[in-house]
Amino acid sequence: MEVIQKISRMRAVAAQLRAAGKRVGCVPTMGYLHEGHLSLVRRCRELADEIVVTIFVNPAQFGPGEDYAAYPRDMLRDADMLAKEGVQLIFNPTPAEIYPEGYATYVEVEGLSRVLEGAHRPGHFRGVCTVVLKLFEIVQPHVAVFGQKDAQQLAVLARMARDLNLPVEIVRAPTMREADGLAMSSRNSYLGPEERKAAAVVYRALRTLQDYAEKGEETSAAKLKKAAMEVLRGEPLVAHVDYLALVDPRTFREVRKVKDDPVLALTAARIGKTRLIDNVLIHEARRSRES
Amino acid sequence: MEVIQKISRMRAVAAQLRAAGKRVGCVPTMGYLHEGHLSLVRRCRELADEIVVTIFVNPAQFGPGEDYAAYPRDMLRDADMLAKEGVQLIFNPTPAEIYPEGYATYVEVEGLSRVLEGAHRPGHFRGVCTVVLKLFEIVQPHVAVFGQKDAQQLAVLARMARDLNLPVEIVRAPTMREADGLAMSSRNSYLGPEERKAAAVVYRALRTLQDYAEKGEETSAAKLKKAAMEVLRGEPLVAHVDYLALVDPRTFREVRKVKDDPVLALTAARIGKTRLIDNVLIHEARRSRES
Numbered sequence: 001m002e003v004i005q006k007i008s009r010m011r012a013v014a015a016q017l018r019a020a021g022k023r024v025g026c027v028p029t030m031g032y033l034h035e036g037h038l039s040l041v042r043r044c045r046e047l048a049d050e051i052v053v054t055i056f057v058n059p060a061q062f063g064p065g066e067d068y069a070a071y072p073r074d075m076l077r078d079a080d081m082l083a084k085e086g087v088q089l090i091f092n093p094t095p096a097e098i099y100p101e102g103y104a105t106y107v108e109v110e111g112l113s114r115v116l117e118g119a120h121r122p123g124h125f126r127g128v129c130t131v132v133l134k135l136f137e138i139v140q141p142h143v144a145v146f147g148q149k150d151a152q153q154l155a156v157l158a159r160m161a162r163d164l165n166l167p168v169e170i171v172r173a174p175t176m177r178e179a180d181g182l183a184m185s186s187r188n189s190y191l192g193p194e195e196r197k198a199a200a201v202v203y204r205a206l207r208t209l210q211d212y213a214e215k216g217e218e219t220s221a222a223k224l225k226k227a228a229m230e231v232l233r234g235e236p237l238v239a240h241v242d243y244l245a246l247v248d249p250r251t252f253r254e255v256r257k258v259k260d261d262p263v264l265a266l267t268a269a270r271i272g273k274t275r276l277i278d279n280v281l282i283h284e285a286r287r288s289r290e291s
Numbered sequence: 292m293e294v295i296q297k298i299s300r301m302r303a304v305a306a307q308l309r310a311a312g313k314r315v316g317c318v319p320t321m322g323y324l325h326e327g328h329l330s331l332v333r334r335c336r337e338l339a340d341e342i343v344v345t346i347f348v349n350p351a352q353f354g355p356g357e358d359y360a361a362y363p364r365d366m367l368r369d370a371d372m373l374a375k376e377g378v379q380l381i382f383n384p385t386p387a388e389i390y391p392e393g394y395a396t397y398v399e400v401e402g403l404s405r406v407l408e409g410a411h412r413p414g415h416f417r418g419v420c421t422v423v424l425k426l427f428e429i430v431q432p433h434v435a436v437f438g439q440k441d442a443q444q445l446a447v448l449a450r451m452a453r454d455l456n457l458p459v460e461i462v463r464a465p466t467m468r469e470a471d472g473l474a475m476s477s478r479n480s481y482l483g484p485e486e487r488k489a490a491a492v493v494y495r496a497l498r499t500l501q502d503y504a505e506k507g508e509e510t511s512a513a514k515l516k517k518a519a520m521e522v523l524r525g526e527p528l529v530a531h532v533d534y535l536a537l538v539d540p541r542t543f544r545e546v547r548k549v550k551d552d553p554v555l556a557l558t559a560a561r562i563g564k565t566r567l568i569d570n571v572l573i574h575e576a577r578r579s580r581e582s
Contacts, residue, residue: 007456104402105420105454110395129396130455137456163396164421165298165428 001083003075003090007098007138010091014052014140022049026141026168028132031055031092032072033081036147036176036184041085043173044145052139053082054091056098060106061127072189091139098134106130109156109163112252116266117152117277120242125156132157133164141168149175149183151264151279155252175278177203183278190274198237199271205231205244206280209265213258213282221246221256224265232269242268242275249281258282292374294366294381298389298429301382305343305431313340317432317459319423322346322383323363324372327438327467327475332376334464335436343430344373345382347389351397352418363480382430389425397421400447400454403543407557408443408568411533416447423448424455432459440466440474442555442570446543466569468494474569481565489528490562496522496535497571500556504549504573512537512547515556523560533559533566540572549573 004010017024025048027040037053044051055078062068075092082090106126112118113125136144146154158170176184181203182196191199209228212218218227225244232238246255249264266279295301308315316339318331328344335342346369353359366383373381397417403409404416427435437445449461467475472494473487482490500519503509509518516535523529537546540555557570 011456011458103454105398105400105451107396107398107455110397112395134454134456137458140458160396163394163425164398165302165425167302167428167431 001079001088001090003079003092005093005097007093010052010093010138011140013089014138017050018140023143024048024139024141025051026054026135026139026144027051028054028056028135028144028146030057030071030186031078032074032186032189033078034176034184034186034188036149038081038085039176040145040147040173041082041087043171044143045086047143047145047169047171048141050089051087052089052091052141053087054135054139056091056093056131056135058098058127058131059095060099060130061124063121063123066121067187067190070190072186091135098131107133107160107164109159112152112156112159115152115252116243116245116247117268120268125153128153129156129160133160133166136166136168143169143171145171145173147173147175148281149185149278151249151266152252155249181207183276185276187274187276191271195237195271195274198235199274199276201232201235201238202267202269202271202276202278203280205229206265206267206278209246210280210282213263213265219257219259221254221258224258228265228267232267237271239270239272242270244269246282292370292379292381294370294383296384296388298384301343301384301429302431304380305429308341309431314434315339315430315432316342317345317426317430317435318342319345319347319426319435319437321348321362321477322369323365323477323480324369325467325475325477325479327440329372329376330467331436331438331464332373332378334462335434336377338434338436338460338462339432341380342378343380343382343432344378345426345430347382347384347422347426349389349418349422350386351390351421352415354412354414357412358478358481361481363477382426389422398424398451398455400450403443403447403450406443406543407534407536407538408559411559416444419444420447420451424451424457427457427459434460434462436462436464438464438466439572440476440569442540442557443543446540472498474567476567478565478567482562486528486562486565489526490565490567492523492526492529493558493560493562493567493569494571496520497556497558497569500537501571501573504554504556510548510550512545512549515549519556519558523558528562530561530563533561535560537573 025044107129108126161170180200205228208231244267263282268277316335398420399417452461471491496519499522535558554573559568
């Protein structure tokens with residue numbers, strides 16, 4: 001395994017792989033890996049000959065007052081986990097390597113980037129798009145895998161890749177969950193023991209909404225959301241719900257009715273000081289049957 | 292010669308060229324070609340095995356009230372001129388091919404894009420950066436050639452390419468001029484006969500400033516600009532001077548003194564309703580001697 005820190009070296013290795021006719025896959029991460037990341041690596045292996053896992057806590061996607069400095073980092077543990085998955089290449093640049101003195105260029109997806117996560121984290125998706133485009137230019141992957149857990153990020157990046165004609169296929173991998181349903185996230189490490197137990201309420205609330213909607217008796221988005229909010233409010237450690245929304249999964253525009261078309265239910269909630277996001281796709285099974 | 296209109300076809304041809312080990316050069320243009328463009332093509336030939344000339348009048352870089360609809364177009368003449376230069380590939384997509392329904396992604400270089408041309412044409416460089424990045428993703432060139440005539444565009448694109456780690460070399464080619472010094476431009480076709488004669492004043496003013504500065508007797512930017520402004524104001528058909536500036540050629544920050552370091556003198560002036568831009572590099576010879 002090689003841990004590459006320099007862009008010039010990563011570029012040279014990527015060029016070698018391409019020249020050798022290898023199909024290159026990329027899994028961009030911020031490190032502090034868990035089973036969710038490893039599931040992305042495994043999915044990527046099905047699609048590529050060689051995998052580059054990038055580990056970079058991207059300052060450009062954190063707002064002032066967010067957890068950039070506190071974000072957990074453990075490069076040795078990450079490298080060990082990836083070695084066990086057979087990953088040969090890690091790209092782990094420094095912030096100064098990615099954003100040198102005088103850095104000035106940013107990529108933005110309008111519309112999609114401004115709602116929900118974007119509204120609560122101004123500049124977040126601009127930072128995500130910018131770093132992912134840079135990583136793609138450096139690694140030159142044929143395919144890149146992202147998790148459905150960050151549903152809006154996935155939609156924004158897929159839109160960016162399509163709009164900018166990037167020669168990379170963006171692949172979605174399902175959310176990995178703990179036994180009690182909590183979506184795996186590096187930020188779960190912030191949770192104290194009581195908070196950790198309470199955090200399962202996030203997925204429980206979304207599943208309540210999903211079951212209610214898929215039964216087909218209730219189509220009002222307002223009533224469906226109310227049912228989920230009641231579940232969230234039933235947990236005293238939920239300090240705040242940033243949003244709970246039902247949107248068209250392509251446009252991220254809010255829907256007023258949940259009928260036969262797939263609808264994405266998303267929420268961001270704070271358990272104590274820890275902000276967690278999760279989502280479920282309603283009528284996904286139906287869509288799969290039809291497609 | 293093949294004139295390609297579809298992104299999918301351009302991508303396939305570009306992939307074939309790369310797979311065959313060819314070094315691919317790109318000359319992005321808005322068409323209505325003149326000797327200036329052909330000089331870029333000739334420079335590109337020195338640097339690449341195969342050349343793709345793109346011809347696309349990019350709506351995203353024109354502001355409301357600018358000359359997008361009126362911008363001159365003559366595809367048959369352009370193709371003929373390029374055929375005589377031995378160009379085999381023209382990429383000439385439609386606006387709907389480049390900006391399909393729902394298009395939402397834009398690239399911006401902060402700072403550099405906001406001054407001079409950027410201040411007078413808000414959104415202009417955002418449109419330029421976005422389309423050039425897209426063209427690069429589609430054509431996948433190793434090298435791209437741009438003219439010094441659009442000095443700020445060149446600086447913005449070079450910054451974008453560096454910041455985003457684009458695997459393409461940005462090459463600068465000198466401004467081509469008519470016999471009386473007027474910088475070649477597709478927009479010169481807007482000038483009536485009297486305006487065409489008067490338009491030579493733009494370069495004459497810049498050369499007056501350059502000569503005055505290079506003599507070394509006057510270092511005050513204000514006084515040097517005043518001398519050039521007097522030349523411009525001496526021509527009655529100069530309707531307006533948008534700006535006349537002396538800047539650091541790397542940062543485009545205005546300088547107060549012109550001493551030994553290279554300084555870029557730029558102007559945008561209206562001859563009747565036609566907006567012309569031009570620039571000269573002061574102390575360029577000195578820089579060349581030293582480097």
